[in-house]
Amino acid sequence: MSSVDVVVVGAGMAGLTAAHQLRRAGLAVTVLEAEPVVGGRARSYTDGPFTLSVAAETLGRHGYPRTSELVRATGLAGRAAPLDGPLCGLWRDGRLHPRFGHPTGTLRCQGLSLAARAALARMGAGWVRQLRHYRVDTPEDSPAGDQTVAEHARPFGEEVLEYFLEPLVEAGFGWLPETGAAAPFIAVALLNRGIYRWTSFPQGVGELPRALAAGLDVRLERPVERVEQTPAGVEVALAGGSSVTAGCCLLAVPAPAALAVHPGMPADERPFLEASTFTPALRVNYLLDRPLPVDRRLFAALLPRRERLGISAAIFGGNIAAGRSPQGRSIISLFASSPPEPELLAAGDGKVAAELAARAAPCFPWLEGAVAKAVVHRLGHGVPTGSPEALRQRRAFAARPHRPVDYAGDWTLLVPSVEAAVRSGMTAATRLLRWHTRTRTLSTTPKAT
Numbered sequence: 001m002s003s004v005d006v007v008v009v010g011a012g013m014a015g016l017t018a019a020h021q022l023r024r025a026g027l028a029v030t031v032l033e034a035e036p037v038v039g040g041r042a043r044s045y046t047d048g049p050f051t052l053s054v055a056a057e058t059l060g061r062h063g064y065p066r067t068s069e070l071v072r073a074t075g076l077a078g079r080a081a082p083l084d085g086p087l088c089g090l091w092r093d094g095r096l097h098p099r100f101g102h103p104t105g106t107l108r109c110q111g112l113s114l115a116a117r118a119a120l121a122r123m124g125a126g127w128v129r130q131l132r133h134y135r136v137d138t139p140e141d142s143p144a145g146d147q148t149v150a151e152h153a154r155p156f157g158e159e160v161l162e163y164f165l166e167p168l169v170e171a172g173f174g175w176l177p178e179t180g181a182a183a184p185f186i187a188v189a190l191l192n193r194g195i196y197r198w199t200s201f202p203q204g205v206g207e208l209p210r211a212l213a214a215g216l217d218v219r220l221e222r223p224v225e226r227v228e229q230t231p232a233g234v235e236v237a238l239a240g241g242s243s244v245t246a247g248c249c250l251l252a253v254p255a256p257a258a259l260a261v262h263p264g265m266p267a268d269e270r271p272f273l274e275a276s277t278f279t280p281a282l283r284v285n286y287l288l289d290r291p292l293p294v295d296r297r298l299f300a301a302l303l304p305r306r307e308r309l310g311i312s313a314a315i316f317g318g319n320i321a322a323g324r325s326p327q328g329r330s331i332i333s334l335f336a337s338s339p340p341e342p343e344l345l346a347a348g349d350g351k352v353a354a355e356l357a358a359r360a361a362p363c364f365p366w367l368e369g370a371v372a373k374a375v376v377h378r379l380g381h382g383v384p385t386g387s388p389e390a391l392r393q394r395r396a397f398a399a400r401p402h403r404p405v406d407y408a409g410d411w412t413l414l415v416p417s418v419e420a421a422v423r424s425g426m427t428a429a430t431r432l433l434r435w436h437t438r439t440r441t442l443s444t445t446p447k448a449t
Helices: 013-024 065-073 103-108 114-129 149-156 158-173 182-191 207-214 255-261 270-275 342-346 349-360 388-398 418-444
Strands: 003-009 029-032 044-047 050-053 081-083 087-092 095-098 198-200 217-219 224-230 233-238 243-251 278-288 298-302 311-315 330-336 371-384 405-407
Touching (some): 003 418, 013 065, 013 207, 013 243, 013 418, 050 278, 114 149, 114 182, 149 182, 182 418, 224 243, 243 418, 255 270, 255 371, 270 388, 311 349, 330 349
Parallel strands (some): 003 243, 029 217, 087 298, 243 405
Antiparallel strands (some): 044 050, 081 198, 087 095, 224 233, 298 311
């Protein structure tokens, strides 16, 4: 590991995608991961007979074209199974309204008044008319400008914001509508052709990063302390005093982590990374000793802030794919409202699990007494906030020249999703390949005498 063509720091979806592309192009690539497992926020794992997720649960059936390429390349296409049925429910006025976000649900009710449904239809029609201007790869060029989700929703009324957009962006993106930019959210919704067509794997989304890592040189539990450009390329210093030299390096880590390990980054990169802040996330997976008393076609419930529950969503993991939980048992996952209270993040696992279960009691009274085990996941870099300031800085960042140190992660596209991570990894791989080709050409070109 003393010298390679490319060092990739981070074995999440962005880093593994880039490493896969670079390896296929014939480069010697080493991936360094601080954790003992691969996958990052796309990781899934087993706990006895249960299959659980850290964050990502599903892939879009229509809005994930680059991810679909990887699924086919890794031989997983036959394992992907679509989720059918109502899919999501919205909690309002003491009950769960099914078919949230589904066209038939929007037309019938889904918990919204007739006036709100009409306003929602107008908003969606406006998005569709401007479809070609909303692109996930260039959100800074959209008609929404640097509006927040809340600002964009204002003409359509409070109910559309509080009982449609707000629960959707908080549960799906971990955002607050007052701080998240509308443009990337709208682009993702349009690319997915809605918010109700999803798919997953029997052992969770984590099957994909594990399949990618199987064909790569991945070194686990290798935290990186510093990345520095040198005349010969890049030096990557690891904890413990060892180092790796490479022709180039990809930082496939959250922007705050990239800022910490690469203090010498060029001045034209820093404003975007500094604006690319993250919000913590808190999730508890509850392993139950009995079946879920909910419709088997329902895989999620969204819980608006207006209902004052202190949780943003519930995921019914056993309903996503057969085999996620054993016969007669089930899984429910609860997400704290974003951002979680600092004292809750700092509390012990038992207190966190008890607190979120108590908050969910109005919706799921059957949860009390049914929990056999609770597994808590705290993510310090939970989700990129997708702020208007990051949106404003992104154009200059995207236009930066090719350099030996580059970046990847869903934060570069401002949205927390597997597709954004995959796209960023592919973009970074292309940039580093061009840098590698250029430097190799320069080093082999005879100098004039």
